[in-house]
Amino acid sequence: LAGEQTKALVTQLTLFNRVLTELREDIRDQVKEMSLIRNTIMECQVCGECWQGSAPTSEGKEPPCLTPHLPLLSSGFHEQRSRCNPNPCFSGVDCMETYEYPGYRCGPCPPGLEGNGTHCTDIEECAHANPCFPGSKCINTAPGFRCEPCPRGYRGNTVSGVGVDYARASKQVCTDIDECNDGNNGGCDPNSICTNTLGSYKCGPCKSGFVGNQTSGCVPQRSCSTPTSNPCDINGFCLFERNGEISCACNVGWAGNGNVCGPDTDLDGYPDEPLPCIDNNKHCKQDNCRLTPNSGQEDADNDGIGDQCDDDADGDGVKNVEDNCRLFPNKDQQNSDTDSFGDACDNCPNVPNNDQRDTDSNGEGDACDNDIDGDGIPNMLDNCPKVPNPLQTDRDEDGVGDACDSCPEMSNPTQTDMDSDLVGDICDTNEDSDGDGHQDTKDNCAEIPNSSQLDSDNDGLGDDCDNDDDNDGIPDYVAPGPDNCRLIPNPNQKDSDGNGVGDVCEEDFDNDTVVDQLDVCPESAEVTLTDFRAYQTVILDPEGDAQIDPNWVVLNQGMEIVQTMNSDPGLAVG
Known part of the structure; x- marks a missing residue:
């Protein structure tokens, strides 16, 4: 009820205000009219005694006017003051005298203005006619209007003029620029x-x-299908890359960059003679051991002869067969311990360690390293001395850290594993439904074989059974996919060159910082390059006193492994 009363009161006040406004205008007009009437009466009083036919004076003259400075008309009236002088109309508007009040009439307002002729105001053509193109500013010029030039990306005329009719009939036209x-x-x-x-x-x-x-x-785009666009050497072959580009590689027995190939007698990837490659590819350089495979082209003494075919690889004057440090110069051949490595190349010079194992790669062999795994925990206190685990987490409290515990959730301090499947006997169910070597309870794809257990988004579900490997909301293979970067999150699926491969994985599909052309497993971030430097030997012959275990030498940063002597069968697992 109060709201309705308030609304009614507001309405009445609004009406009252409107009446007051109209009354104010009426009073103003009446003041003007009274002023005109007063002026007219005064003028009539001045000229009223000079009527035509009035009796002459005794001197025979007409009665004098009260305003002798006003000339008499022939009719007997004094000359009346012109109502148009001074011009009461708006500047530039014609004034015409009339017999009707107030004695004059003003012509129409000039173009671009509106009013009664006495008072004229500017017409807002911009508001009434909207003459300018959207995006072009309309400027009122009083009188008239003007349009700014067409917006960027358009061409057209610049319109200006006066009046609403003109503005409506002459609107600015802008056309798109192609x-x-x-x-x-x-x-x-x-x-x-x-x-x-x-x-x-x-x-x-x-x-x-x-x-x-x-x-x-x-x-x-180079193509493998047509000879005219195939850039590969006649002794090479063409490879179609994931991103739509092509690359070249030399056939077996040939080496080079693929565009240029030369004979490679020892099949190590380096040609017998130097090749004229314009990209300075290292595989175009002459093989420093033409008849002996050495894919790393190692040359310890930089004499131009590769270590594999140099009888004194380190150039210390001691032949390789007698040198206890074949790749480190040591003329004195000092060897403080009883192993086969001289002090100059022994990572434990005072502790025998023929395997030279160095788990944390700190240059200090495990046999003499107080912290084998380099996790900051001394071996004697480390619950996983060979596996880095600075937090020392041990959920089952069996003294063996989770990082190296074959049953991290069940106490098994002895770590017994009769079948050597890396699952402790106490938690080994021997149930492997998919036969991939991983027990069902530990398999991240229990029903789909995936021995690698690759899980790119670390969601506990292996890639082989995960419909969204990178967890970016785009399914790997079904709508609204397929995902153009299956292993790297990219919900926007941006693909600037339209080749079907997303920008974020254009050159490195698995985001392991190794470009696909060099990556031995371009779809697995866990495997980047062939590297046997941390290999494990699996002995395949029956145990006995007369066995000779394999001896492996790793070259080319782990990418080449060589067995140096005849031995019992064995495997090197990298």
């Missing part, structure tokens, strides 16, 4: 797609037959 037809493909790469839009344009992917992007440019 930037893609400017002779420069809109500024996009000449071999890319330019799409015109209203007021602008967009640079798109490379045209068919070209690869690249707007940053690096679009270049002709």
